[in-house]
Amino acid sequence: MSSTDIASGYIDFFRSRIRDARFRIQDGRWMIGKHEIFPQRFSLRLCAFARGFTLLEVLIAIFMFALVASAIFTAYTGTFRIIDESESRADICEMAGIALERISEDLESAYIANVEHTPGSDKANPAMVMLVGEKKELMGRSYGTLRFLSLAHLTFSEEEPVAKPTEIVYYVTARDGEGLLELYRSDTLLSHERPDAESGGLLLCEGLSSIGFTYYDSEGEAHETWDSGEGESKGKLPSRVSISMEFADSTNPDTPYKFMTGVEIPMGG
Numbered sequence: 001m002s003s004t005d006i007a008s009g010y011i012d013f014f015r016s017r018i019r020d021a022r023f024r025i026q027d028g029r030w031m032i033g034k035h036e037i038f039p040q041r042f043s044l045r046l047c048a049f050a051r052g053f054t055l056l057e058v059l060i061a062i063f064m065f066a067l068v069a070s071a072i073f074t075a076y077t078g079t080f081r082i083i084d085e086s087e088s089r090a091d092i093c094e095m096a097g098i099a100l101e102r103i104s105e106d107l108e109s110a111y112i113a114n115v116e117h118t119p120g121s122d123k124a125n126p127a128m129v130m131l132v133g134e135k136k137e138l139m140g141r142s143y144g145t146l147r148f149l150s151l152a153h154l155t156f157s158e159e160e161p162v163a164k165p166t167e168i169v170y171y172v173t174a175r176d177g178e179g180l181l182e183l184y185r186s187d188t189l190l191s192h193e194r195p196d197a198e199s200g201g202l203l204l205c206e207g208l209s210s211i212g213f214t215y216y217d218s219e220g221e222a223h224e225t226w227d228s229g230e231g232e233s234k235g236k237l238p239s240r241v242s243i244s245m246e247f248a249d250s251t252n253p254d255t256p257y258k259f260m261t262g263v264e265i266p267m268g269g
Contacts, residue, residue, distance in 0.1 A: 085251060088250065089257070092207065092247045092257050093257075093259075095205045095206075095207075095247075096205065096245055096247065096257070096259040097259075098204075098205070099183060099204050099205040099245065100243060100245065100259060100261045102185065102204060103146075103170065103243055103263070104243070104261060104263045105152050106148075106150045106152045106168050106185075107148070107150070107241055107263045107265055108152070108263060108264070108265065108266065109150045109151040109152040110131060110148045110149065110150050110237060110265055110267065110268075111149055111150070111151065111237075111267050112130065112131070112149065112228060112235065112236075112237060112267065113149055113165065130148075130227065130228030130229040131146075131147070131148035131149070131226060131227075131228045131237055131238070132146075132147045132148070132226070132227050132228070132229070133145070133146050133147075133213050133215055133225055133226040133227075133241075134225055135212070135224050135225050136172075138172065138174055138181065139174050139179055140179075141179075141181060141209060141210055142210055142212065143172045143181060143208075143210055143211045143212065144211055144212045144213040145169075145170060145171050145172065146168075146169070146170040146213055147167065147168070147169045147170075148167075148168060148237075149165060149166070149167055149168075149190075150165075150166060150167075150168045151164065151165060151166070152166070152168070153165070153166035153187060153189065154187055164189060165189070165190045166187055166188060166189050166190065167186075167187075167188050167189075167190060167194065168185065168186065168187055169185070169186040169188075169198075169201065170183065170184070170185055170186075170204075171183075171184055171186070171197075171198040171201065172184070172208070172211065173198065175206060175207075180206070180207050180208060180209060180248055181206075181208040181209065181210070181211065182203060182205070182206045182208065183203075183204045183205050183206070183208060183211060184198075184201030184202065184203055184204060185201050185202055185204045186199075186200050186201035186202075187201075187202075188200070205245075207247050207248055208245060208246065208247060208248070209246045209247065209248045209256050210244075210245075210246045210256075211243075211244070211245050211246070212224075212243075212244045212245075213241055213242070213243055213244075214241070214242040214244075215233075215238035215240075215241055215242075216238055216239055216240040216241070216242070217232075217233065217236075217238060217239060217269075218236075218239050218268075218269040220239075222242075223238075226238055236268070236269070237265050237267055237268035237269070238265060238268050239264070239265060239268040239269040240262055240263065240264050240265065240268065241262070241263045241265065242260065242261075242262045242263075243260065243261050243262070243263065244258065244259070244260045245258070245259045245260075246258050246259075247259075
């Protein structure tokens with residue numbers, strides 16, 4: 001008997017029985033009335049499936065679920081870590097850009113005066129007001145400080161002229177508990193009383209690992225410090241100042257973010 005004849009027989013059997021009979025499972029066999037629907041080999045497979053999953057199958061399913069969940073969690077946390085690092089890097093770049101621009105504008109307006117104003121008075125005492133750049137160290141980190149006269153006075157009053165003689169001081173303090181540096185800018189008019197050393201300034205940037213200034217004379221020779229009150233640089237301003245800043249990278253402390261710029265001083269040389 002061919003397979004076609006067997007299939008035709010099954011079809012005729014179903015047509016004659018299915019209207020009046022009811023499906024049931026007896027001893028692992030699918031029955032319609034007293035007749036078996038499927039051969040024994042198929043009923044055994046269906047019966048085994050009806051019993052549920054084995055322990056090995058459950059363990060394999062759990063293992064596969066753990067792999068998928070781990071991959072999703074890793075991708076999720078990695079994405080947010082990259083976002084946080086990008087935002088931190090953008091904040092540092094913005095802060096460094098503002099600081100370097102401010103320092104550059106102040107130095108471009110630097111000058112030397114032959115007199116020093118007495119606070120609270122329009123009279124002047126004969127003395128030279130100089131540009132002084134020093135190199136110091138704090139908590140194992142080197143940094144530079146800068147004090148000079150400039151016409152780049154920042155004012156928040158519309159009645160006060162912008163170009164007014166002022167003493168500008170850039171100084172550094174240590175951030176508590178982190179070992180990083182904070183850069184401050186002090187801007188005091190010559191006719192006003194000056195604050196104590198390394199005080200009275202506004203925070204310009206934070207998270208610094210170092211800040212340095214390099215001074216170049218009229219012949220292009222580099223100097224780590226500068227004092228217009230004595231030595232070969234007496235009575236002179238540097239012709240150019242190079243500024244370098246390093247910001248700590250929280251993800252990799254060994255590779256800080258570095259920023260550099262140079263400023264030409266019109267009255268220098």
